[in-house]
Amino acid sequence: MPETSRRDLFKALAAGALVAPLSALASxxxxxxxxxxxxxxxxxxxxxxxxxxxxDGTYLNPIVAGDHPDPSILxxxxxYYMTFSSFYSYPxxxxxxxxDLVNWAPxxxxxxxxxxxxxxxxxCKHGDRYYIYLPANPTGNGWSIFxxxxxxxxxxxxxxxxxxxxxCIDPGHIVGEDGKRYLFVNGIRRxxxxxxxxxxxxxxxxxxxxxxxxxxxxxxxxxxxxxKLLRHGQWFYLxxxxxxxxxxxxxxxxxxxxxxxxxxPWEHCPHNPLVRTLSEAEPWWSRGHATLVEGPAGDWWMVYxxxxxxxxxxxxxxxxxxxxxxEDGWFRARGGDLSRPLPKPASGKPxxxxxxxxxxxxxxxxxxxxxxxxxxxxERERARHGDRCxxxxxxxSSPIDSSPLTCxxxxxxxxxxxxxxxxxxxxxxxxxxxxxxAFVGVGFAADSIKNFQYAEELVWAxxxxxxxxxxxxxxxxxxxxxxxxSHDGGRSWQLHPTRMEVSGLHHNVFGxxxxxxxxxxxxxSGEVAIRDFRYRxxxxxxx
Numbered sequence: 001m002p003e004t005s006r007r008d009l010f011k012a013l014a015a016g017a018l019v020a021p022l023s024a025l026a027s028x029x030x031x032x033x034x035x036x037x038x039x040x041x042x043x044x045x046x047x048x049x050x051x052x053x054x055x056d057g058t059y060l061n062p063i064v065a066g067d068h069p070d071p072s073i074l075x076x077x078x079x080y081y082m083t084f085s086s087f088y089s090y091p092x093x094x095x096x097x098x099x100d101l102v103n104w105a106p107x108x109x110x111x112x113x114x115x116x117x118x119x120x121x122x123x124c125k126h127g128d129r130y131y132i133y134l135p136a137n138p139t140g141n142g143w144s145i146f147x148x149x150x151x152x153x154x155x156x157x158x159x160x161x162x163x164x165x166x167x168c169i170d171p172g173h174i175v176g177e178d179g180k181r182y183l184f185v186n187g188i189r190r191x192x193x194x195x196x197x198x199x200x201x202x203x204x205x206x207x208x209x210x211x212x213x214x215x216x217x218x219x220x221x222x223x224x225x226x227x228k229l230l231r232h233g234q235w236f237y238l239x240x241x242x243x244x245x246x247x248x249x250x251x252x253x254x255x256x257x258x259x260x261x262x263x264x265p266w267e268h269c270p271h272n273p274l275v276r277t278l279s280e281a282e283p284w285w286s287r288g289h290a291t292l293v294e295g296p297a298g299d300w301w302m303v304y305x306x307x308x309x310x311x312x313x314x315x316x317x318x319x320x321x322x323x324x325x326x327e328d329g330w331f332r333a334r335g336g337d338l339s340r341p342l343p344k345p346a347s348g349k350p351x352x353x354x355x356x357x358x359x360x361x362x363x364x365x366x367x368x369x370x371x372x373x374x375x376x377x378x379e380r381e382r383a384r385h386g387d388r389c390x391x392x393x394x395x396x397s398s399p400i401d402s403s404p405l406t407c408x409x410x411x412x413x414x415x416x417x418x419x420x421x422x423x424x425x426x427x428x429x430x431x432x433x434x435x436x437x438a439f440v441g442v443g444f445a446a447d448s449i450k451n452f453q454y455a456e457e458l459v460w461a462x463x464x465x466x467x468x469x470x471x472x473x474x475x476x477x478x479x480x481x482x483x484x485x486s487h488d489g490g491r492s493w494q495l496h497p498t499r500m501e502v503s504g505l506h507h508n509v510f511g512x513x514x515x516x517x518x519x520x521x522x523x524x525s526g527e528v529a530i531r532d533f534r535y536r537x538x539x540x541x542x543x
Contacts, residue, residue: 045354048537049410052102052320053353058341059102059320061284062308065410067315067515069305070120070170070226073293074130078349080293081153082303083110083132084318086118087514088374089406091367093121093132095153100348101295101320105355109367110148110157114377116140119513120226120289124173126181131197133171133183136160145171145183147198161198165191168204173197174229174236176262184227188240190262210240211255211268219251220244226289229262235329236262241288242273245316246307246507249277252288254304258329274333275304275321282337283309284319292323292331297347300325302333311412312506313434313479315515357407357535361390373433373519375403390530394426394522399443399452400436404519413477413538416518417490420444421469421529428528430472432481432502433519438510440500441519442483444470449485451498454505461497469529474518477538479503 042060043051052059064071070085080101086092091109098104111118115136122133130150137143145165150157165171168185175181180201181193190207191200210224219242226241235258243251253276256269275287290304300323305316321335322342335342359365364385372379382393383405396402422428422444429443429450436455443450443457444465451461466487473484473493483496505516522528 044537044539046356047358047535048539049354049357050412050537051353053344054341057344059344060341061319061321061338062317063102063303063320064096064104064318065314066317066408067517068318069316069513070289071291071303071305071318072121072123072132072228073291073303074123074125075293076125076153078296081107081123082318083121083123085120085513086111086371087512088117089371090114090375090379091371092118093134094367095123097153097351098353099296099351101293101301101345102348103351103353105352106368107154109371110150110155111160112367112380113160114138114375114379115146115160119143120170122171122173122183122228126173126175126197129197131173132157133163133173134160135169135171143167143169145169145185149198163193163198163200165200165204170225170227172227172229174231174262177236178262182262184229184238186223186225186227188224188227188238208238208240208257208264208266210242211257211272213243213253213273217243217250218248219253220247221251228291230292232292232325233329234260236260237292237331238266239290239292241290243276243288245288245513246286249280249282249285249307252277252286252306254288254290254302254333256330269330270328271330271332274331275302277306277337280309283339284337285309285312286316287319287338295345295348297345299345300331301345306338308412310503311479312508313502313516314409314412315506316513354410357409357533359533360388361385361531361533362388369407370405371407372403373406373435373517379403386529388531391527392428392520392522392530393527394524396523398427398457398523399429399431399433399439399441399519399521400455402521402523404431404433404521406433406517406519408515408517409476409535411537414535415473415475415538416533416535417471417473418520418533419469419471419489419531420520421531422446422522423526423528425524426522426526426528427524428520428522430474430483431519431521432474432476432505432516433521434505434510434514434516435512438505438516439519440481440502440505441474441521442472442485442496443521443523444472444485445524449496451496453498453500458498469531475538476502 045051093111146160192202253273257266284306287306427445431441484493
C-alpha cells in the first residue's frame with residue numbers, strides 16, 4: 001500500500017476512528033494486515049517496543065529509548081553498567097546492564113530515600129566497591145553532592161552521604177597520577193576526596209577554563225558542565241558539555257581537553273566541538289554530555305544523550321557513537337548525524353535488551369518500571385500489592401496536587417490499557433504527565449468522568465459514569481492522544497470527546513528537563529485498585 005495510505009491509517013488511529021481490543025489493534029501484524037508490510041526503522045523488542053539492535057550486526061540509535069538523560073557508564077570486566085538522571089522519580093537511579101553496549105536491561109533502583117531533584121550523576125568503581133556520586137536538591141533551596149555505595153552492583157546501596165560540596169552539580173570521578181581521588185564538577189572545578197570516597201579532603205578550586213565556541217553560534221548559554229574523565233595512555237582526557245542542554249537544537253555539544261596531570265595545564269582539543277547538532281533536519285537534537293568507554297574488542301565509543309527530532313516529549317534519549325583515536329593522540333567521533341545504522345561493537349557477548357511494560361502486578365516492579373513523581377518522605381507506603389492488583393492510596397485533591405505513579409515510555413506511538421476501581425471517596429485516572437502544570441488525561445470520580453486538558457479540567461465536559469471498575473485506554477499516535485473507556489471489561493468502548501496534541505509538553509515550554517510519562521493518579525480519600533496494565537507499541541511508518 002502507498003506510504004500516504006499508511007499515514008491515513010495512523011491518522012485514523014489517532015482520531016479514534018478505529019476502536020478494537022488492544023491486542024488486535026496495536027500489534028505490528030495487525031498494521032501489516034491492514035495496509036501491507038511496513039518497513040521498520042528500528043528493531044523490535046518486547047511488546048513491539050523499538051530496539052536499537054537491527055539483528056544484522058548493526059544498530060540504530062537510541063540504545064536506550066525514552067527519557068534516559070545524562071548517561072553515566074561503567075565498564076566492569078565484560079559487563080557494562082549505566083544509570084541516568086532520575087529527577088523527581090522515586091525509587092530512582094535505575095541501573096542498567098549490557099554486555100554488548102547496544103542491548104540494555106534494567107537491574108533495579110539504587111536510590112530509595114527521597115532527596116528532591118536528582119541531576120547528572122557519576123557511576124564508578126574504586127577497588128571492589130561501586131559508587132554513585134549524585135547532585136541533589138533536597139529542600140529546593142540549593143544543591144549539594146551526595147554519594148551512595150555498594151559492594152554489589154545490584155545492591156543493597158548505602159544511605160546517601162552528603163559531601164557538602166554546595167552549589168555544584170554534574171560530578172565526575174577520577175584517580176590522579178598521585179593515586180588520590182578527585183571529583184570534577186560544573187564550572188569546571190575540582191575537589192580532592194578522602195581515600196574512602198565518602199568525604200572531601202580539601203577545598204573546591206578552579207580546574208579548567210573550557211574551550212569557547214564562536215559568539216555567533218546559536219546556543220542556549222555557555223554552561224560548562226558534565227565533566228567526565230579518563231586516563232588513556234600518558235594523558236588524562238576531560239570531556240565536557242557546553243552550549244546548554246536544551247534550548248536551540250544546535251546548542252548542546254561535546255568538547256575535550258587533555259593533560260599529563262590531573263592538575264593541568266589542560267590543552268583544548270583542536271577538533272572541538274567533537275559532537276554538535278548542526279541543523280534542525282538532523283534526527284537528534286541537542287547532542288551532548290558524553291562519556292568515553294572502551295568496547296568489548298578494545299575499540300572506543302562515546303555515550304551521550306539527545307532529543308529526538310519532533311519528539312522532545314520523550315525526553316533526552318541515550319545515544320552510542322563510535323570514536324577513533326588519531327595519531328596526534330586525540331579522538332574523533334565517527335557516527336555522523338546518527339541517521340543511519342552503524343556496525344555494532346565487535347566481540348560483545350549476546351545481551352538482553354529492554355523489558356515488557358505490561359504488568360499484572362504479581363511482582364513488585366517499583367523503580368524498575370514504576371516510580372512516584374515528587375513524592376513525600378513516606379510516599380512508597382501509599383502502594384501495596386494484592387492478588388494481581390496494586391492498591392494506591394489517595395493523595396491531594398486532583399492530579400495537580402497529587403503524586404502520581406508514573407511509567408516511562410520508549411516509543412513514538414503506543415497504546416495502553418488499565419483497569420481502575422476507585423473506592424468510595426476516591427477519584428482515579430490515567431494521564432500523560434510531565435509535571436503538575438503540564439498533563440492531559442481522564443479521571444473517574446464517584447459518579448462522573450473528568451477530562452483534563454493541559455493541566456486544567458474541562459468542567460463543561462464532565463459526564464456521568466456507571467459505578468464499578470472501569471477499563472481505560474490511552475492511545476498516543478505521534479503526539480496525538482485519544483482516550484476511551486469501557487465498563488464491560490473492554491468488550492465495548494466509549495470514545496472521550498476531546499483529543500489532544502501534546503508535542504509542546506516538554507522542557508523548552510515547562511522547564512525541569514523531564515519527559516511526558518504515563519501516569520496513574522488517585523486523589524480524594526480511600527484508594528484505587530489497579531489491575532492488568534497493558535502496553536503495546538504502535539509501529540508507525542518512518543517519516
